[in-house]
Amino acid sequence: xxxxxxxxxxxxxxxxxxxxxxxxxxxxxxxxxxxxxxxxxxxxxxxxxxxxxxxxxxxxxxxxxxxx
Amino acid sequence: xxxxxxxxxxxxxxxxxxxxxxxxxxxxxxxxxxxxxxxxxxxxxxxxxxxxxxxxxxxxxxxxxxxxxxxxxxxxxxxxxxxxxxxxxxxxxxxxxxxxxxxxxxxxxxxxxxxxxxxxxxxxxxxxxxxxxxxxxxxxxxxxxxxxxxxxxxxxxxxxxxxxxxxxxxxxxxxxxxxxxxxxxxxxxxxxxxxxxxxxxxxxxxxxxxxxxxxxxxxxxxxxxxxxxxxxxxxxxxxxxxxxxxxxxxxxxxxxxxxxxxxxxxxxxxxxxxxxxxxxxxxxxxxxxxxxxxxxxxxxxxxxxxxxxxxxxxxxxxxxxxxxxxxxxxxxxxxxxxxxxxxxxxxxxxxxxxxxxxxxxxxxxxxxxxxxxxxxxxxxxxxxxxxxxxxxxxxxxxxxxxxxxxxxxxxxxxxxxxxxxxxxxxxxxxxxxxxxxxxxxxxxxxxxxxxxxxxxxxxxxxxxxxxxxxxxxxxxxxxxxxxxxxxxxxxxxxxxxxxxxxxxxxxxxxxxxxxxxxxxxxxxxxxxxxxxxxxxxxxxxxxxxxxxxxxxxxxxxxxxxxxxxxxxxxxxxxxxxxxxxxxxxxxxxxxxx
Numbered sequence: 217x218x219x220x221x222x223x224x225x226x227x228x229x230x231x232x233x234x235x236x237x238x239x240x241x242x243x244x245x246x247x248x249x250x251x252x253x254x255x256x257x258x259x260x261x262x263x264x265x266x267x268x269x270x271x272x273x274x275x276x277x278x279x280x281x282x283x284x
Numbered sequence: 285x286x287x288x289x290x291x292x293x294x295x296x297x298x299x300x301x302x303x304x305x306x307x308x309x310x311x312x313x314x315x316x317x318x319x320x321x322x323x324x325x326x327x328x329x330x331x332x333x334x335x336x337x338x339x340x341x342x343x344x345x346x347x348x349x350x351x352x353x354x355x356x357x358x359x360x361x362x363x364x365x366x367x368x369x370x371x372x373x374x375x376x377x378x379x380x381x382x383x384x385x386x387x388x389x390x391x392x393x394x395x396x397x398x399x400x401x402x403x404x405x406x407x408x409x410x411x412x413x414x415x416x417x418x419x420x421x422x423x424x425x426x427x428x429x430x431x432x433x434x435x436x437x438x439x440x441x442x443x444x445x446x447x448x449x450x451x452x453x454x455x456x457x458x459x460x461x462x463x464x465x466x467x468x469x470x471x472x473x474x475x476x477x478x479x480x481x482x483x484x485x486x487x488x489x490x491x492x493x494x495x496x497x498x499x500x501x502x503x504x505x506x507x508x509x510x511x512x513x514x515x516x517x518x519x520x521x522x523x524x525x526x527x528x529x530x531x532x533x534x535x536x537x538x539x540x541x542x543x544x545x546x547x548x549x550x551x552x553x554x555x556x557x558x559x560x561x562x563x564x565x566x567x568x569x570x571x572x573x574x575x576x577x578x579x580x581x582x583x584x585x586x587x588x589x590x591x592x593x594x595x596x597x598x599x600x601x602x603x604x605x606x607x608x609x610x611x612x613x614x615x616x617x618x619x620x621x622x623x624x625x626x627x628x629x630x631x632x633x634x635x636x637x638x639x640x641x642x643x644x645x646x647x648x649x650x651x652x653x654x655x656x657x658x659x660x661x662x663x664x665x666x667x668x669x670x671x672x673x674x675x676x677x678x679x680x681x682x683x684x685x686x687x688x689x690x691x692x693x694x695x696x697x698x699x700x701x702x703x704x705x706x707x708x709x710x711x712x713x714x715x716x717x718x719x720x721x722x723x724x725x726x727x728x729x730x731x732x733x734x735x736x737x738x739x740x741x742x743x744x745x746x747x748x749x750x751x752x753x754x755x756x757x758x759x760x761x762x763x764x765x766x767x768x769x770x771x772x773x774x775x776x777x778x779x780x781x782x783x784x785x786x787x788x789x790x791x792x793x794x795x796x797x798x799x800x801x802x803x804x805x806x807x808x809x810x811x812x813x814x815x816x817x818x819x820x821x822x823x824x825x826x827x828x829x830x831x832x833x834x835x836x837x838x839x840x841x842x843x844x845x846x847x848x849x850x851x852x853x854x855x856x857x858x859x860x861x862x863x864x865x866x867x868x869x870x871x872x873x874x875x876x877x
Binding site for chain 2: 219240
């Protein structure tokens with residue numbers, strides 16, 4: 217169908233993850249009182265980035281298999 | 285709720301991706317087959333996640349969290365009893381006839397199997413229903429945005445009155461959905477549903493994690509619940525009076541688990557369309573089975589937030605006067621009358637809680653800037669994909685079922701593709717109209733939803749008999765549907781749920797019987813409708829001439845050759861996967877009994 221959905225999912229999650237990660241770095245610790253003192257932007261951002269990379273990797277390998 | 289610039293950026297990134305996907309798919313959407321059926325090229329896992337997400341609109345997420353706060357873990361029956369068995373049944377037994385026949389939609393199957401009158405009845409009622417569902421999505425989203433006051437600052441900056449948030453929200457979401465469905469058709473809708481699935485996970489998992497951590501884990505959450513039965517799925521279900529839902533195990537399993545659930549998951553074109561777009565028969569059959577696995581785990585991210593919220597909300601008492609202090613003590617806000625702003629109270633005088641605010645209230649409590657944007661994006665994404673799902677079902681029903689068969693048959697594929705795009709525009713305009721109708725006359729929507737419930741309740745009996753009994757006739761099916769719908773209407777007119785006045789909740793003919801709850805009344809309405817349709821269809825079929833067997837090959841179980849699953853590897857066989865899914869769901873019921 218021309219577009220492997222794992223690519224946009226991967227890129228979207230990398231973008232969102234980076235945004236959260238950067239927020240996590242820039243915000244003062246006081247901003248995280250709400251989230252029980254945990255910098256969730258930083259940790260969840262990182263997880264989203266990893267998820268995005270996983271999605272792109274899966275897409276990459278399946279298109280390689282198809283070519284074979 | 286105040287949004288920081290970063291939250292707006294997160295939201296805009298999502299919108300950019302959605303529009304980008306639509307634009308990208310424009311190039312590969314050239315034929316009717318591409319537009320209406322996604323070229324029948326969707327891999328099983330993508331179709332499976334779309335099958336699940338098409339049903340997972342934001343109203344569902346918000347409603348299930350609300351129900352979790354109200355009734356506890358018993359809400360998971362809407363997933364475990366009320367979805368998974370039906371999803372296994374449609375995948376293993378019914379999909380071969382939907383996918384394998386020449387039908388391009390669920391109503392079209394009825395045309396092939398029965399006749400035109402059954403076809404038109406189903407296509408028309410389903411078409412109207414999709415428009416209203418899509419309109420309700422638009423309306424609910426606009427209302428939520430108003431209630432959260434997210435856009436107030438934006439409106440002030442543009443010097444527009446706050447009431448405009450409603451119009452702006454409807455207008456923008458309609459434009460976005462239009463843009464991606466118009467260009468990419470069903471593929472675009474499916475891709476966005478998959479995106480939405482992952483966004484819901486990304487937006488809600490941290491909420492459950494933070495909430496549980498705050499309360500000190502699952503055990504401690506259980507200890508904080510107002511009623512210990514709320515942490516169990518089956519406690520108190522032996523009798524309707526001993527559980528807060530007011531239903532007993534029989535009406536739950538027969539009404540919800542059989543009639544309503546099979547009626548929805550096995551016959552609703554909105555979800556079946558996703559499976560019919562799969563790239564092979566095997567993928568189509570695996571679509572609902574793949575969807576069933578996340579489906580049975582969803583209670584942990586949509587119902588558990590409800591439990592967390594109620595555990596953090598102190599019990600309300602009749603003496604409580606809803607002072608600002610009392611309100612801020614709990615997570616769930618107190619419900620106020622929209623027009624007057626007065627606190628709404630139950631019969632015993634205690635203030636009512638606004639359970640629909642569970643998810644937004646938890647976002648507000650736990651989410652810092654950034655994550656808050658992500659959480660809201662997840663909700664908005666599911667409102668829009670809920671709408672897009674209905675719009676794609678509508679354009680197919682209009683173009684293939686009504687226009688091509690009864691208005692302008694024999695035109696070129698190009699013409700029908702054009703009509704599909706026009707129907708997308710028309711469907712969205714009608715949805716906007718429906719949204720304003722809902723805003724203007726709240727009762728109209730309630731009445732319409734009732735009518736749809738009456739029309740849908742008997743549907744599964746028709747499909748069950750049509751697919752598995754070769755002697756079922758078109759006359760039998762048509763009259764069965766009508767009598768079933770009538771039975772539902774009459775049953776509703778004669779019964780009322782406890783504590784309600786005769787009227788929209790029932791008893792508008794006369795109050796013959798009282799049910800312990802609205803839910804019990806709904807389940808029994810469905811049971812009566814199904815039974816009436818089943819009986820009538822058999823009776824009339826026996827009196828009328830069935831179609832010759834040669835015409836029914838591929839449409840009826842006993843007249844269809846083997847389904848060929850033996851050639852698939854073990855783990856890809858629908859029967860094996862279906863059994864596995866059922867074992868898992870039984871295990872979940874056992875663990876959380």
